[in-house]
Amino acid sequence: MKNLSLVVILALLSLPGIGAASVADELEAGKKAFAQGEVRTAVIHFKNVLKEEPDNVEGRLSLGQVYVEVGDGASAEKEITRARQLGLARDRWLVPLGKAYLLQRNFQKVLDEITVESGDASTVQVNILTLHADAHMGLGDRDKARQEYEQALKSNPQAVDAILGQVSLAVIAGDLAGAESNIAQAKKLGPANYRVWLMSAEIARMQKKFPAAEADYTQATKLAPWDTSAFLGLTAVALAQGNTDKAKQHLNAAAQIAPKHPMIHYMxxxxxxxxxxxxxxxxxxxxxxxxxxxxxxxxxxxxxxxxxxxxxxxxxxxxxxxxxxxxxxxxxxxxxxxxxxxxxxxxxxxxxxxxxxxxxxxxxxxxxxxxxxxxxxxxxxxxxxxxxxxxxxxxxxxxxxxxxxxxxxxxxxxxxxxxxxxxxxxxxxxxxQADMLLIMTHMKQRDFDKALQAAAALAKKQPDSPVAYSFMGGAYLGKGDKKAAREQFEQALKIQPKFSGARMNLAAMDLDAGNIDAAKQRYHDILKEDDKNLDAMLALVMVAEKQENIEDARKWLLQAWEKNPQSIRAAGSLVNFYMSQQEGMKALDIANGIAAVHPQHPEALRLLGQAQLAADKKSSAVATFAKITGLLPNQPQAHHLLGMAQLENGDNTAARKSLKRALELQKDFAPALASLAGLELKANNHAEARRLATQLQQLAPKAVTGYLVEAASFQEGKDYTAAIKVYERGMAQLDDSRLILGMHQAHVQAGNKQKAEQVLVDWLGRYPKDNAARSILAGYYMQQKNNDQALAQYQKVLEVQPDNYIAHNNLAWLYHLKGDAKALKHAEQAYTLQPKLPSVMDTYGWELLHYGDKNRGLVMLQQAAVQAPHMPEIRYHMAVALEKNGRHDEALLEMKRLLQEHQDFSEIEDAKKFYEQINK
The missing domain is CATH 1.25.40.10 (Tetratricopeptide repeat domain)
Known part of the structure; x- marks a missing residue:
């Protein structure tokens, strides 16, 4: 009967009544046919029964169960509900009806109507728990589904349907190993359950284990030859292996079962x-x-x-x-x-x-x-x-x-x-535009001749496009042929006079030639025609910064942002400017704005996180960088950014986890390795810091961080000899002043005064304009009371960097010690450069007191003391100024309080002598 045509089936259904004695035979024949996988034959037998006896409960239930198996939920519900109305026992209709609801995606109906009652057998209760779990899965509540599956298996560890539910959960979670383990258990418990083999095949196919998938799908077709899913699965496996003929065979088998099934047509x-x-x-x-x-x-x-x-x-x-x-x-x-x-x-x-x-x-x-x-x-x-x-x-x-x-x-x-x-x-x-990519590839590799050839080929394909000529101009620039470059850019403009790419390049060439006015004019011309042109405005920002016109730079940055309020590049330029000007809240406002426009864009979020850190909103920055890791979970840079923010926020444990995650994703990601090494150093985990630093040195022998961390770990452990050896090893790889400064400090700590001085002197002999090293040497001379040498070094600092306020401030003290009125000039210059810094105000006030206006000196020292009440030296100087300005009682009271609160500071002996003098 299995292969009867539709015409024959209809003919059979139109036969006269079969008689009461034959109803039982038909029912039995239907059950036998279904057990052998002959679904259509089984349906014919059951419908024959119902034609003869419409209220036959067993016939209704059997037909409904067949419909459940073939996935026809609506027909199944109709037949099982009728059987229920005819008096079928609850424990027989309850679970099949629940399955019929699931097939129709009536998940809430399962939860509302298929419920456990006190008299239900344990097997029925387990099945209902499983149905409820399936319904929760359908509703998207995986946690609830997991709980129900676990409860079902607790009552009956051999409940195969519940195990299959757990398999589904594991697959959704990406835990294919867990899914495989569970499916293996299901195979042992339910070897005749075709759904077990179907799901096993799906897992194998996901892992591209095609032979295993094919074997399991084949077993499913043997157990349920009426089901199209396994045949469609076999079709997919054959296609994945490039075997189209085999795929067609399997698809034809599926078509014999359900010729109108949409997935047949789709495959x-x-x-x-x-x-x-x-x-x-x-x-x-x-x-x-x-x-x-x-x-x-x-x-x-x-x-x-x-x-x-x-x-x-x-x-x-x-x-x-x-x-x-x-x-x-x-x-x-x-x-x-x-x-x-x-x-x-x-x-x-x-x-x-x-x-x-x-x-x-x-x-x-x-x-x-x-x-x-x-x-x-x-x-x-x-x-x-x-x-x-x-x-x-x-x-x-x-x-x-x-x-x-x-x-x-x-x-x-x-x-x-x-x-x-x-x-x-x-x-x-x-x-x-593969041609464009080819040109740019050659340009990036600095193979300008090949870039020219590719650009010329593009010009032949697109003779009316300015793009190819603009590329040729760029290639000639790379070769250093400025004349030919200018000719190509001008040719691009002949084709399209408003082509901004060529105009921008010509403006850049004007800047390079020192013709700033011509360049600015080109940028302004571009903006006349396109007042939103971001490149032109940012170029004018660059010109303003070169001319040290900060306000002009600010104006163009604001205009760029106002004209391009959705541009991350415009926002980023303005945010960075504000941060450079110590205007953190303004930077944060802009960053918040662009992040609101692009809430899922990693670059917009990175800007926001950096602005939050600059504004001291550390917890908010951590949350922002965490969002980036959610968007880019497999990008090590994202986890590194989060780790650095967590470090800033003082959460070393979380930072360590993030940095390690970055290294899991890319074991040779040097920035994360360096940051983690620094973290371990701060945490006094010296051995781990050294291990990471050594790894960093092997990865990047020309990078300074690995040597600095390793040496610092030895210094903190007071092994100065080992630290010096590390600095020397680093210097053999690269010249970096940070290594020299570290080596100087290690020699100071080891008590090698002559060597500490010599390494800096030798370095400055090679790099005389290294003001950082020269300032350290000058400071060292001051500590050693070698004031003439310190004075000479600070003067050399100012030759290279006239606006170095530290050099001016320290020269003021050095000249003061010599009794030289030049002290006031340098103190005033330092104050002009840093008028809000208490230490600078202190120096200026002190020199005014000795070489200038005593009253003004007092006012300056009072202001410094208000800003830095924790600095006893400033309070001592203020007391002296009070005394010199005839305010004896106030000076006495201040000194009395000062010496009660501070027993040790750099000028304690002078302060005590002064107190004795005024307290007579």
Whole structure:
């Protein structure tokens, strides 16, 4: 009976009544046929029973159970409900009815109606717990589902359906090893349960263990030959292995069971698409979309086919529906954006691609497409910048193609099975601009001759485009041929007079030649035609900064931000400016604004986190950087940023965890290694700090941090000899003043005064303009009371750096000790440079007291004391000023309090003598 045609089946159903004696035989025959997998034969037998006896409870229940097995939930509910109304015992209809509800996705109905009663047998209770767990899964409450499965298995450790539920949870969580363990247990307990083998096959297929998947799907077909899911699974496995003929065989077997099943048509479309038989694929997809218009994989494939055919308007319709449903599917977004490019609508392409790039910032093909869209829209600067990023990621990307993951979901009313296919979609030269990528690759590799050849080839393809000539100008600049470069840029402007890329390059050449006015004029001309041109405004910022015109720089940065309020680059430039000017709250305001516009963009969030740190909002910064790790969980840079913020926030434990995570993702990620080594050093874990520092030295022998951390760990352990050896080893690799300064300090700590001086003297003999080292040497001479040498060194500091306020301040003290009125001049200069610094105010006030206006000196010292009441030296100087200004009682009272509160400071002996003098 299994292979009867529909005509024969209908003929059988029209036979006269079978008689009471035959009802029992028909019922038994139906159950036997179903047990042997002959579903259609079983249905005929059960319907014969019900035609003769419509109120036959056993017939209704049996037919309902068949419908449950084949996935027809609505028909199953109808038959089981009728059996229930006819008086079927509760323990027989309860679980099948629950399964019928699940098939129809009536999850809440399962929870409301399929409930445990006090008289229910333990097996019924376990089954209800499992049904409830399945319903919670359907409602998305995995935690509740997990609890119900565990409770079911606690009551009956052999409940296979509950074990399968746990398998599903493990798969969703990505724990395929746990899923495999559970499915192995299910196989032992339920070897005749076809769903066990079906799920086992799915797990194997996900892991690309295709032979194992094929074996398990085959076993499922033997146990449930009526179910299409296993045959569709076999089809998917065959396609994944490139065996189209075998895939067709399995699909034909599925079609014999359910010829109108939409997934049959869909898989036919997949096979046809892979063979580039687009008309056949399109016809099959139309069959799917007739009965399942929201089957998104079909929408995607249909859109892709329309794209390949050149029917771009039609492609847009299908693809936009898919992207609206699955906005995070980057491959689909690429094809939709490419479609917009074909329709000459680069702005829509940019809108799609910018969202995708925020989540897939390391996708070279995506960035290449976005760069091309920027170019087509006329934003040459962004185009170049984005294409450069693509080249950095994939230097060989000149012929980029895309692999579009279609994510085929094989789902029907009877089962769910997932298969994955990859289909290459050539997006076309006019979309990707492979020539541009090739040129930029050569430019990045500084192979300017090849860049010129590639640009010349592009100019032949697109003679009316200024882009190729602009690239040639850039290549000539790289070769140092400025005359030829200027000619190419000017040729680009002949083709398109308003082409900003060439104008910006010519302005840069003017700047390089020292012709600032000409450069500024070009930038202003660009802004007359495009008052939102960010490159021109930021270039004017650079010019203003070169001319040390901070307010002009501020003006252009504000204008850039006001004209481009959604630009992360404009916001970042303004944020960095404000932070450089110590205007932290203003920086935070801008950063908050751009993060509100781009709440999921890592770069916008990075700016916000840095601004929060600058504004001392450390906890908020940690939360912001944590959000970046959520967006980019596999990027070591993101975890490093979070770790540094956690360090700033004083949470070493969390910082250590984040930095280690960064190193798990990339074991040779030097910044995280350096930060972790520094953390361990601060935590006094010297051995671990040294281990990490040594690892860093091996990874980056020319980087200074590894040597500094290792040496510092020895210094903190008072092993100065070992520290000096590390500094010497570092100096053998690189010349870095930080190593010399560390070595100087180690010699000081070891008591090697002559050597401490000599290493700095020798270094300055080689690098006489190293003011950091010279300032340390001058300070060392002051500590050693070698004031003449200190004075000479500070004067040399000022020869290189006239505005060094520390040198002026210390020269004031040195001249004061010599009784030289030059002290006042240097103190005044230091105060002019740093008028709000208490130590500088103290020096200036002290020198005014001795060489200038005594009253003004007192006022200055009082202001310094108010700002720094914890500095006893300032209070001592203020007391002297009070005395010199005839305010004896106030001076006496201040000194009395000072000596009571502070028994040890640098000028304690002088302070005591002064107190004795005025307390007579």
């Amino acid at each position: 036919r479309a997949v096979i046809a698409y892979q063979a580039k038989e687009f008309p056949a694929a399109e016809e099959s997809l139309q069959q799917v979309l007739k009965v399942a218009p929201r089957h998104m994989p079909s929408q995607l494939m249909m859109g892709t086919i329309q794209y390949d055919k050149g029917s771009y308007e039609s492609a847009e319709g299908y693809l936009s529906r898919y992207v609206a449903e699955y906005p995070d599917q980057v491959p689909a977004a690429k094809v939709l954006a490419a479609t917009y490019m074909k329709l000459n609508n680069p702005k829509k392409a940019i809108a799609i691609l910018e969202k995708a790039a925020a989540k897939s910032s390391d996708d070279a093909q995506l960035l290449a497409l976005l760069g091309s869209a920027y170019m087509r829209s006329g934003d040459v600067s962004k185009g170049n910048e984005t294409l450069e990023k693509a080249v950095n990621i994939a230097p060989d990307a000149a012929n980029i193609r895309t692999q579009l993951a279609l994510g085929l979901l094989a789902e029907g009313e009877t089962s769910q099975a997932v298969t994955e296919l990859e289909s290459a979609v050539e997006l076309g030269q006019d979309v990707i």
